[in-house]
Amino acid sequence: MGSRHSRVRGVAARAGGWSARHRWAAVGIWVLFVVLVMGFGSAVGRAEVKDSEQLKGETRTAAKLIEDAGIEEPASETVLVQSKDASLKATDDAFRAAVAAVVKAVDATGEVTGITSPYETRTVSEDGRSALVQFDMRGASDTAGERVQPVLDAVEETRKDHPSLLIEEIGGASMTKTFDKAYGDDFKQAEYSAVPVALGILLIAFGALVAALVPVLLAITAIMATMGLMSLVSHAIPMSDTADSVMLLVGLAVGVDYCLFYLRREREERAAGKDAETALRIAAATSGRAIVVSGVTVCVAMAGMAFTGIADFVAMGLASLMVVAVAMVGSVTVLPAVLSLLGERVEKGRLPFLRRRTAGHGSRFWSTVLKAVLAKPVLSVVVATGALLAVAAPAVGMKTQELTLDQEFGDSLPIVQTYNRVNEAFPGGSDPATVVVKARDINAPEVRSALAEFRERAISSGASRGPVEIKVHDADNLAFVYVPLVGGSDLDEAGAGVDTLRDEVRPATLGEVAGVEAPITGQVAGSKDFSEQLIGSVVPVFAFVVVFAFLLMLLSFRSLTIAITSIALNLLSVAAAYGILVAVFQHGWGASLVGAEGVGAIVSWLPLFLFVILFGLSMDYHVFVVSRIREGRMQGRTTKDAITHGVVTTAGVVTSAAVIMVAVFAIFGTLSMQSMKQMGVGLAAAVLIDATVIRGVLLPAVMALLGEHNWYFPRWLRKLPDLTHDETPEAVVPGPRHRRDDEEPVRV
Structure with missing residues (x-):
């Protein structure tokens, strides 16, 4: 027929x-x-993720309290006025004149409200060389970045008039404007480059x-x-x-x-x-x-x-x-x-x-490699596995954290330098912890007393050097307490300050007042909550992905052996990608090649994200190659011949597909954001390893060693649903193949 x-x-x-x-x-x-x-x-x-939906824990509780109260905190801005010469102090007339000029200039724009002088709020650094002018942007905070340019221009003009001083602006609106542009430019570059790159590779392939x-x-x-x-x-x-x-x-x-x-x-x-x-x-x-x-x-x-x-x-x-x-x-x-x-x-x-190109004749290069691999499969497995384990070894000491501003962008953006200067002069001032206090009556004497005591203990505990600012919303019975954290951009030290506030200061003050909620949020607290929630989800995510991938491979190929080896090879590929990430971005080996000097850590969300993405994407090649090997086996070839047939005939398409993926992912490795660099390098390295060492060497060597055991499918598992249906038409399967008695019959 x-x-x-x-x-x-x-x-x-x-x-x-x-x-x-x-x-x-x-x-x-x-x-x-x-x-x-x-x-x-x-x-x-489209509905976007709200702050109150992002995380669990205190960060979410705080966001929910603010959201329920209908309070939209304005985008706060800060102008750093800093003397270039140590002899010029904030108490000097020239310095005071510059501060007054800043206040007048930003007020004249009509875009700001609530301007405070450093002489009123005591925001002068300990060495007397730096001071902060603070104000809020008018209007909604989520659009403040679009309206901040006149204020930035006014500050820049003031700076030109006072050459002996550094006068720089930083805050929610100015950072949003800067990062939206950097982020947008990055992804436009990626989007505009990815399609032409893919098309160019496909042109060569076809x-x-x-x-x-x-x-x-x-x-x-x-x-x-x-x-x-x-x-x-x-x-x-x-x-x-x-x-x-x-x-x-x-x-x-x-x-x-x-x-x-x-x-x-x-x-x-x-x-x-x-x-x-x-x-x-x-x-x-x-x-x-x-x-x-x-x-x-x-x-x-x-x-x-x-x-x-x-x-x-x-x-x-x-x-x-x-x-x-x-x-x-x-x-x-x-x-x-x-x-x-x-x-x-x-x-x-x-x-x-x-x-x-004449399709189906295989790859001369991979034919040569495969001949050597199949001639000495044990040696091939030992060498390839050893090499991948060596590459994966640095992952044992992986350090993960949320990247700070200077780690994320380096010195590529001027505002990062401003951020570092503010943190150096006023540790934690640019990223304070925020205590959201909710009470039945925010002005009750016991609540006011607890707030005052919290402010004092936050400083005496060593978590903050102050000044601690309290902003009360009477109508909503809500108060915001802003606590600059010791450590500033050092997340480990600043994180310890958050722990002190949560575990020691709050229970002894606000925690003593009945009916008061006081979740602590902010960038540092949010990073801690994010990391803790992420760590807590690692085991469920790994278990879900591995177990279901195993079941799908088992039911798709009707082979217990192939299901197990598929999972093992994928995990080895992911581990090698982790090792490369740690070597480059944490230890700095070859970091200059991708512009990643000084990062020193892996962004906390990346390992789990990479595991999920890579485990899924690597199945592309694995399923494609193993399907072709299985097809050859069904045609009556020996397992060794089927391996040769499957790997060689798919080598061209797997290589082309891998080159496209590596090229697209590598584009992200060229972006200015370090987290995107890490993602791009990790994905590109893993796909490259997967398409070469795993599919070209380890997979055929392991299958050659296993021989007929590749198709082992115990009788007690044969009651499971059959997802294969052996779809291959007779045009592909010209005749029956010989099978062992314990193998499941092939239906054509």
């Missing part, structure tokens, strides 16, 4: 067959889906413009559809700007990869003499199935982020999950329709300087 009449089972094969037969309908449905989702998403708008454009266009439409879905879903689960960036990164990488797998297989079958319809059927049943298995595994991994309970992580996980799901569906539905419509025209726009 020919392949046209063979019964093909499985979602991917059926979807591909239907799409190829109803080409225009499939394309039309996809376009309609993208347009409708984007339209509805634009119409309903040698034809049309073939290269198809994966890029499908990935872009998947990203566009996901943007609409994010708006719709955000009203149930709020989204964030970080989720947008991660979704774009994952969507482009995965969307292009899935199309690449499918398109390469279709071209390979046509090059082998199959007609267009048969080639598409084979691609749907083989690469299509691998895409579905890989996509579901990635989605499960992304879902693991929900266990953190951190709003940004939940948003990142959900956005990544959605874009992977949309790209997966598009790859097994609209892609076959597009390829059926294009036919031979997929080869249009050939580049004259690139020879037409």
